[in-house]
Amino acid sequence: MAKKTSGRGQRDLRVQVRTARGRKLSSTRWLDRQLNDPYVRRAKANGYRGRAAYKIIELDDKYRFLVPGARVVDLGCAPGGWSQVAVERTNALGERAGKPQGRVIGIDLKPVDPIAGAELHVLDFLSEAADAQVRAWLVGRADVVMSDMAASASGHKQTDHLRIVALCEAAAELAFDVLEEGGTFVAKVLAGGAETGLQTLLKQRFEKVSNVKPPASRADSSEKFVVATGFRG
Structure with missing residues (x-):
């Protein structure tokens, strides 16, 4: 059972999750984190399919790669939050008069619920x-x-x-085959040491390679994002 609590002077109520019969402690902790995560609340309020949408928003705010008119490929796009952001920022729906219209191609192993402005396909990118x-x-x-x-x-x-480094390397190889000169590659990796080879590979093919942990990435997570810009072709 969840109980809303607040301290003196606090405007936002915190949801306190009580341990229910049959629920593991780890599940209770996960539920507590979800219910009190500001990014989860913002995603629901703004119609995004998950808090991960804010990771790509924060990365794009810094590096500006989702510009109007850009052609974007979103690998492993489910549930669709990144594609939603890409549609908005590239003007894929053509709603921003005077701005070029972009395209968003989402790819996943299984069907994804439709997203206005995105073209979603079932494909094994490997x-x-x-x-x-x-x-x-x-x-x-x-x-x-x-x-x-x-x-x-x-x-x-x-x-x-x-596993995730291997997946990221495979995504990079596809990017080498489909990117326009000057293009950008963005991918999630986990810190741990094995990503050194990936970094070397990307530095050979891109003008600049940055490693970023956006604010929306939870502090206790080892995930980070590699942003490689200026594809050499």
């Missing part, structure tokens, strides 16, 4: 012909390839780290 298929959908090349993907958690920190 398949051999994935890059050609993406270029066909775009009728050209992309200005941005972005990925908030994470491999299924195994419970072993180092194994999970290696």
Whole structure:
């Protein structure tokens, strides 16, 4: 059962989650964090499909890659928060008069609920012909390839780290095949040491590679984001 509490002078009420019969302590802690997470509340209020939308918002506020007219590929796009932001910022719906209209291609292994302004496809980006298929959908090349993907958690920190780095490296390889010269690659990684090879690879192909932990990324999470700009082609 959840109980709203507030201290003297506080305007926002905190939801206190009590341990319910049959619920594990870890589940109670997760529920407490979700109910009291300001990004979760903001996402619901603004119609985003998850708090992760604010991660790409904060990254784009800093690096300005989701510009009107940009062609964006969102890998592993479910549930769709990043694609929603990309639609808004690239003017994919053409609602901003006088601004070029962008395109947003979302890709995932399973169907994703429709998003106005985004073209959502079921595709395994690791398949051999994935890059050609993406270029066909775009009728050209992309200005941005972005990925908030994470491999299924195994419970072993180092194994999970290696899996997500491998996934990020695969996403980077697809980006090399579909990006326009000058393009941007954005992807989530987990800090842990194995990402050194990825950094070296990206520095060979992009003018600038930055590692960022946006404010929306929880402090207790080892995730960070690599933002590689100025693709050399």
